[in-house]
Amino acid sequence: xxxxxxxxxxxxxxxxxxxxxxxxxxxxxxxxxxxxxxxxxxxxxxxxxxxxxxxxxxxxxxxxxxxxxxxxxxxxxxxxxxxxxxxxxxxxxxxxxxxxxxxxxxxxxxxxxxxxxxxxxxxxxxxxxxxxxxxxxxxxxxxxxxxxxxxxxxxxxxxxxxxxxxxxxxxxxxxxxxx
Amino acid sequence: xxxxxxxxxxxxxxxxxxxxxxxxxxxxxxxxxxxxxxxxxxxxxxxxxxxxxxxxxxxxxxxxxxxxxxxxxxxxxxxxxxxxxxxxxxxxxxxxxxxxxxxxxxxxxxxxxxxxxxxxxxxxxxxxxxxxxxxxxxxxxxxxxxxxxxxxxxxxxxxxxxxxxxxxxxxxxxxxxxxxxxxxxxxxxxxxxxxxxxxxxxxxxxxxxxxxxxxxxxxxxxxxxxxxxxxxxxxxxxxxxxxxxxxxxxxxxxxxxxxxxxxxxxxxxxxxxxxxxxxxxxxxxxxxxxxxxxxxxxxxxxxxxxxxxxxxxxxxxxxxxxxxxxxxxxxxxxxxxxxxxxxxxxxxxxxxxxxxxxxxxxxxxxxxxxxxxxxxxxxxxxxxxxxxxxxxxxxxxxxxxxxxxxxxxxxxxxxxxxxxxxxxxxxxxxxxxxxxxxxxxxxxxxxxxxxxxxxxxxxxxxxxxxxxxxxxxxxxxxxxxxxxxxxxxxxxxxxxxxxxxxxxxxxxxxxxxxxxxxxxxxxxxxxxxxxxxxxxxxxxxxxxxxxxxxxxxxxxxxxxxxxxxxxxxxxxxxxxxxxxxxxxxxxxxxxxxxxxxxxxxxxxxxxxxxxxxxxxxxxxxxxxxxxxxxxxxxxxxxxxxxxxxxxxxxxxxxxxxxxxxxxxxxxxxxxxxxxxxxxxxxxxxxxxxxxxxxxxxxxxxxxxxxxxxxxxxxxxxxxxxxxxxxxxxxxxxxxxxxxxxxxxxxxxxxxxxxxxxxxxxxxxxxxxxxxxxxxxxxxxxxxxxxxxxxxx
Numbered sequence: 001x002x003x004x005x006x007x008x009x010x011x012x013x014x015x016x017x018x019x020x021x022x023x024x025x026x027x028x029x030x031x032x033x034x035x036x037x038x039x040x041x042x043x044x045x046x047x048x049x050x051x052x053x054x055x056x057x058x059x060x061x062x063x064x065x066x067x068x069x070x071x072x073x074x075x076x077x078x079x080x081x082x083x084x085x086x087x088x089x090x091x092x093x094x095x096x097x098x099x100x101x102x103x104x105x106x107x108x109x110x111x112x113x114x115x116x117x118x119x120x121x122x123x124x125x126x127x128x129x130x131x132x133x134x135x136x137x138x139x140x141x142x143x144x145x146x147x148x149x150x151x152x153x154x155x156x157x158x159x160x161x162x163x164x165x166x167x168x169x170x171x172x173x174x175x176x177x178x179x
Numbered sequence: 180x181x182x183x184x185x186x187x188x189x190x191x192x193x194x195x196x197x198x199x200x201x202x203x204x205x206x207x208x209x210x211x212x213x214x215x216x217x218x219x220x221x222x223x224x225x226x227x228x229x230x231x232x233x234x235x236x237x238x239x240x241x242x243x244x245x246x247x248x249x250x251x252x253x254x255x256x257x258x259x260x261x262x263x264x265x266x267x268x269x270x271x272x273x274x275x276x277x278x279x280x281x282x283x284x285x286x287x288x289x290x291x292x293x294x295x296x297x298x299x300x301x302x303x304x305x306x307x308x309x310x311x312x313x314x315x316x317x318x319x320x321x322x323x324x325x326x327x328x329x330x331x332x333x334x335x336x337x338x339x340x341x342x343x344x345x346x347x348x349x350x351x352x353x354x355x356x357x358x359x360x361x362x363x364x365x366x367x368x369x370x371x372x373x374x375x376x377x378x379x380x381x382x383x384x385x386x387x388x389x390x391x392x393x394x395x396x397x398x399x400x401x402x403x404x405x406x407x408x409x410x411x412x413x414x415x416x417x418x419x420x421x422x423x424x425x426x427x428x429x430x431x432x433x434x435x436x437x438x439x440x441x442x443x444x445x446x447x448x449x450x451x452x453x454x455x456x457x458x459x460x461x462x463x464x465x466x467x468x469x470x471x472x473x474x475x476x477x478x479x480x481x482x483x484x485x486x487x488x489x490x491x492x493x494x495x496x497x498x499x500x501x502x503x504x505x506x507x508x509x510x511x512x513x514x515x516x517x518x519x520x521x522x523x524x525x526x527x528x529x530x531x532x533x534x535x536x537x538x539x540x541x542x543x544x545x546x547x548x549x550x551x552x553x554x555x556x557x558x559x560x561x562x563x564x565x566x567x568x569x570x571x572x573x574x575x576x577x578x579x580x581x582x583x584x585x586x587x588x589x590x591x592x593x594x595x596x597x598x599x600x601x602x603x604x605x606x607x608x609x610x611x612x613x614x615x616x617x618x619x620x621x622x623x624x625x626x627x628x629x630x631x632x633x634x635x636x637x638x639x640x641x642x643x644x645x646x647x648x649x650x651x652x653x654x655x656x657x658x659x660x661x662x663x664x665x666x667x668x669x670x671x672x673x674x675x676x677x678x679x680x681x682x683x684x685x686x687x688x689x690x691x692x693x694x695x696x697x698x699x700x701x702x703x704x705x706x707x708x709x710x711x712x713x714x715x716x717x718x719x720x721x722x723x724x725x726x727x728x729x730x731x732x733x734x735x736x737x738x739x740x741x742x743x744x745x746x747x748x749x750x751x752x753x754x755x756x757x758x759x760x761x762x763x764x765x766x767x768x769x770x771x772x773x774x775x776x777x778x779x780x781x782x783x784x785x786x787x788x789x790x791x792x793x794x795x796x797x798x799x800x801x802x803x804x805x806x807x808x809x810x811x812x813x814x815x816x817x818x819x820x821x822x823x824x825x826x827x828x829x830x831x832x833x834x835x836x837x838x839x840x841x842x843x844x845x846x847x848x849x850x851x852x853x854x855x856x857x858x859x860x861x862x863x864x865x866x867x868x869x870x871x872x873x874x875x876x877x878x879x880x881x882x883x884x885x886x887x888x889x890x891x892x893x894x895x896x897x898x899x900x901x902x903x904x905x906x907x908x909x910x911x912x913x914x915x916x917x918x919x920x921x922x923x924x925x926x927x928x929x930x931x932x933x934x935x936x937x938x939x940x941x942x943x944x945x946x947x948x949x950x951x952x953x954x955x956x957x958x959x960x961x962x963x964x965x966x967x968x969x970x971x
Contacts, residue, residue: 036296050212051205053428055377056461060882063377063428091205104203108195111851115683116202117209117378117428146891149882151376151429152683154854155890 020084024049025093033080040064040075042083043090051091051120055149062148065121066090072125072147091120094127102168103127103161112161114152122148126162134170138163182764188702189695189764190910193847197687197707207426210381210396215454218383219248221444222298224288224305225463226280229316229538229875230327231309233279233287240304241290246297249447250305251289253277256446263332264442265412266504267435267654270341271333272541273502274439279312281329281501282540283877284466286439291447291455314538314875315339316966318475318496321535329501329536339536341503344512347529347594352481355490355527359481363566368944368965369554370868371473371498371539373885374546376682378428379464382441383456384448393449394421397441399710400430400680401720404654406712408437409445411655424710427682431859432544433469434682435506435722466880469506470539470869471546473498474554475965478562486572486580491520491528491593493558498537505543507550508652508659508719514543514550515643517594519559522603522641522813523581528593538875547859547920549723552642560638560925564932565941574929575611578639579604600903601641601813601839609899610637610815610837619819627937632822633832634934638926639816643809644914645728646719654719658805661725662716663733665694665741666799669787671780673705675737678718679730680710684916685848686726690734692844693910697738698745698779699765716801724914727844728905733804735909740800745782748798751791752777810905810913812840816860816926822934827953829931831861831894836923839901840915841908852916854896860923862888864931866946873967 021030024047031046043052043066054076055063064076067089094101103123106112113119122145129136129144136144141162142155150158188194201207238250253275256262263271276287290301313327320326321339330336356362382397393415399405402422410417427434444457459468474497481490497513499505507514513532520528546553567577582603583590590598614635623633646652647659662678675690686709691702709715718730742762749767750757759770768776777785786798819832836853843849859867866886869879879885904911924945931947932940940955944964951962 034296041295044211045214048214049205050209051207053209053378054211055379055428056882058461058881058883061377061461061887095204100203107203108199111196111847113199113202113683114685114851114855115376115378115427115429116198116207117376119202120205123203142890142893146889149377149887149889151431151859151887152855153851154856154858154896155893156854156896157851159890 018081020081022083022085023087025089035079035081037080038076039078039080039083042080043075049090049092053117053120055117060149061118062121062125063118065124065148067124067128070128070131072128089124091123094123102172103165106161106165106168110157110161110164112153112158118148118150122150122158126165129162130166130169134166136166182699184696184764187695187699188692190692190842190844192692192845194688194692194702194845196685198685209378209426209428210383210398211458213383213396213425215383215385218454218456219291219293219451220295220298221289221291221447221455221457222295222302223286223440223443223463224290224302225467226276226283226285226287228280228309228311229283229314230312230329231280232312233276234308234310236288237306238288241301244297244301244304246293247290247301248293249291249451250301251275251443251447261446264437266502268503268505270503272504274442278332280309282538283875284463284540286467289443289447291451314873316537316539316871316873316875318498318535321537329538341499341534341536342512344532345530346511346517348527349529351527352490352492352529356481356492359489360484361482361569363480363482363562363569364478365562365565365942366477367561367942368963369472369474369557370870370945370964371542372471372546372863372867373465373869374431374433374469374471374544375465375885375887376429376431376433379459379461380434380438380440380468381458382444383454384445385454386448386452388452392419392421393445394423395445396423396425398427398434399424400427400434400682400722402680402710402712403678403717404657404720405437407657408655422712424680427680430682430722431547432471432722435544436469436504438468461882462880465869465885466877467540469544470500470542471544472554473542476558478558480562480566482566482570484570486570486577488523488525488566488581489527491525493519493530495532497532497534497543498539499534499543500537500539500541502541503534504541507543507545508646508654509550510651514545516551516555518552518596518643519555521592521596521598522583522639524583524587525593530594539871545723547856548917549642549644549646553921556640556642556921557925560640561928561942564929568936574637575607575616578637579607596643597808598641598811599808599906601811602901602903603639603641603813606813606815606837606839606901607639609901610817610835613835613897613899614817614819614833632824632934634820634822634930634932636818636926636929636933638922638929639814640922641811641813642918642921643811644724644917645806645810646723646725647805648807649805659719660803660805661718661729661733662801662803663730663737664716664799664801665737667741667783669784671700671704671783673700674708675705675734676708676715677730677734678716679721679726681721684721684726684852685845689844689848690731693731693734694738696910697735698742700779724916727912728810728908728914729804729806731912732806732909733802736802736804737800740802741798744798745779747794748782748785748790749777752781752785807907810841810908812838812913812915812918814838814918814922816919816923818926818930820930820934822931822952824956827949827951827956829947829952833897834894835897835899836919837899837901838915838918839903840918841903841905841913842911844912849915850898853898853919856917856919857896857923858888858893859920861894861927863924864927864945864947868946870968871966872969878968
């Protein structure tokens with residue numbers, strides 16, 4: 001059990017603490033949190049998974065996007081206590097340490113990132129899209145990503161990256177079927 | 180067998196990026212990802228009003244909150260002579276306000292606490308009493324006879340004028356205008372905009388009492404300049420200051436200046452002897468840091484009936500906000516604004532400029548551009564289109580007859596710059612061919628008959644990229660050169676460090692490609708480090724598209740020094756005299772006996788294990804590069820649009836970009852830069868601006884109000900290239916990062932204006948919001964976007 005800010009926050013009787021249990025990247029985690037703690041901060045500071053970035057604080061930019069029960073959620077405006085009992089996936093959960101998810105490969109192969117700050121959120125939103133629509137059109141990709149802002153790339157290569165990943169995932173699925 | 184340069188990731192290879200390996204795994208290391216033992220957190224309290232005297236600040240309730248360690252106010256800083264700091268433009272800026280606040284969002288107090296939530300609680304517990312003062316939000320108000328003096332802190336400041344400046348030949352220009360058949364005039368406002376990288380600014384200051392060393396991890400595009408500023412201004416010993424810029428989540432000029440938050444975090448760490456982290460929230464970033472643009476133009480072109488431009492006359496009024504903190508290194512007051520019209524052969528030009536203080540955040544950062552270049556080129560290309568329309572000439576032909584010709588280089592522009600290379604007409608032709616110019620003109624006429632409004636806009640420009648040379652460019656007296664240090668290990672693998680700092684431009688990938696080109700060492704055998712002032716050689720950082728022109732050149736020069744020493748080692752290994760040694764990529768061989776050779780890797784091993792008598796061991800070198808001139812890339816951007824006259828909404832049909840940035844090191848990365856730049860251009864033309872109401876409230880202090888384009892609105896791009904190598908750069912490269920941002924906006928606006936030509940509309944200020952375009956159509960009038968705006 002992790003207690004967030006345990007070492008540094010002086011015990012204060014008027015701050016209530018809530019115990020929550022969630023599944024994070026496939027692993028069950030129990031943690032005591034302040035009710036006002038944001039999910040993004042629990043992930044970053046509590047669980048020390050810094051791939052989830054906070055950008056705008058207002059649900060606009062999507063840098064903090066994680067998947068909650070498979071749905072893209074801006075974790076900067078979701079309270080940690082709201083994740084109690086739910087399944088959360090961050091960029092660190094996309095693939096094992098020595099593996100890459102097709103979406104990660106696609107972003108690298110198509111130069112779909114520059115500074116890298118929006119990338120984890122972009123990839124998780126892309127994963128949710130491809131999970132429900134394995135063969136999207138360019139317009140469908142652009143619409144699905146419209147809640148994730150990028151200031152570097154101009155999006156064209158991000159769209160290509162997602163389409164690249166979709167094709168690869170379909171190929172892999174076909175190969176799996178035949179094998 | 181000669182190495183295949185593309186296979187080893189050399190010049191021209193679209194090598195996939197090295198840095199992506201960590202970014203796609205969420206393993207980047209941005210400043211907010213860094214956690215130091217015992218680290219405290221800082222939050223800044225900002226002014227809610229734009230201009231007010233501070234009557235009192237009561238911090239007692241903040242001190243009472245458990246977990247609050249320190250509350251700092253301007254008064255406490257003043258006691259240490261730190262309430263004000265110098266800016267990069269020889270002005271002063273309040274660190275924490277003492278006498279009064281001068282813009283909404285100005286830093287008033289800081290709370291340092293055990294965690295960021297408690298620090299925020301502390302800020303909310305501070306009570307500040309303000310006495311409101313009259314607010315100034317544009318140059319006209321600033322110049323009014325009875326205007327409040329914003330900078331009454333400055334002894335000799337009796338008005339709100341920052342500077343008056345002029346450049347060019349007044350008499351010659353007047354004479355040109357007196358000879359003109361037609362004088363074309365246009366006025367406009369280039370709105371205030373914010374570079375707004377997704378990552379905000381932040382720092383972790385860590386002062387270690389035991390060693391007296393100050394380490395600052397921070398979002399800086401120019402860490403060495405920060406070290407110099409801390410050493411020279413705070414008078415801390417330079418060797419005891421270490422600035423580390425880790426991964427940066429986009430910069431675009433926003434992360435060049437020194438901001439109060441950095442300074443306060445440093446002071447807090449020194450006072451508390453603990454690491455202090457400050458991570459700005461998005462509103463703080465948008466309302467207080469590094470604005471760009473906010474400049475007004477009165478422009479005139481003297482024209483001959485045959486289309487020849489005889490003279491240019493420009494006056495600009497720039498709004499610098501409350502503190503003149505332009506981060507620009509030229510000796511010119513309003514940056515490189517007079518680089519306008521550099522691609523045109525014009526006999527006479529004259530420009531006057533005035534800068535004023537207003538009650539807005541300090542502005543004048545170079546947002547993805549070189550110091551007012553974006554404004555210069557926007558004004559230029561809007562003036563050019565208006566002039567072509569006034570003459571009734573085809574806009575492409577008008578440009579063509581005024582271009583500097585390919586055989587006229589080097590060319591001294593009317594404003595005094597020296598351009599050195601380009602194929603302007605060819606770029607325009609490639610663009611016109613790609614867009615299908617003649618067909619579109621027919622399509623436009625056909626569409627008009629059915630009530631549809633189509634438009635085509637062109638923007639062509641050359642811009643000076645890559646400050647310095649050091650004769651004309653410096654920051655606080657430090658000359659604008661850059662550096663590279665290359666260390667080749669004994670197995671031929673290498674470590675390269677430069678004075679630049681990547682923020683997404685891909686230096687970790689492209690610098691290795693330059694080494695591969697110069698030495699034949701595969702790019703994958705070169706690791707690149709930047710951003711740590713304790714290890715990187717002194718350089719001026721990354722902005723203004725200067726990395727490839729300056730630091731990139733230094734990489735090539737460092738590699739050439741390595742090659743020169745390796746040649747001596749090769750002669751030793753081949754038992755020949757150095758004069759008889761020939762070079763091919765990655766290998767020295769004996770003249771006349773090409774089978775007798777040694778690879779660069781064998782030379783590297785010899786440098787550590789078998790050097791000739793008297794030779795210094797090792798194989799490393801550092802090069803400082805001071806470019807003889809700026810580089811002059813050229814861009815031609817052509818946009819077609821359809822405007823809906825019923826709503827004022829306009830859609831982009833096509834975007835064609837033809838860029839000539841000389842030799843392309845990594846074409847994939849170059850194209851990525853161009854597409855990013857085009858998107859910023861589209862954003863500024865279409866939606867992205869920060870304005871103010873009459874009380875100085877910033878309209879655009881969050882991403883709900885400050886509209887940035889998403890993948891859905893952003894158009895697709897068609898890219899083309901022309902290659903004119905830079906004559907003075909070691910590998911012929913020119914800057915590229917900002918070209919499309921600089922040249923692009925006018926193409927979008929010209930396209931919409933072209934569509935509105937029949938309505939007698941001369942100008943609609945950016946962004947071309949539907950209500951502005953609708954007003955222009957229905958009222959057949961120009962539309963100004965200058966603040967203040969009325970918020971309904």
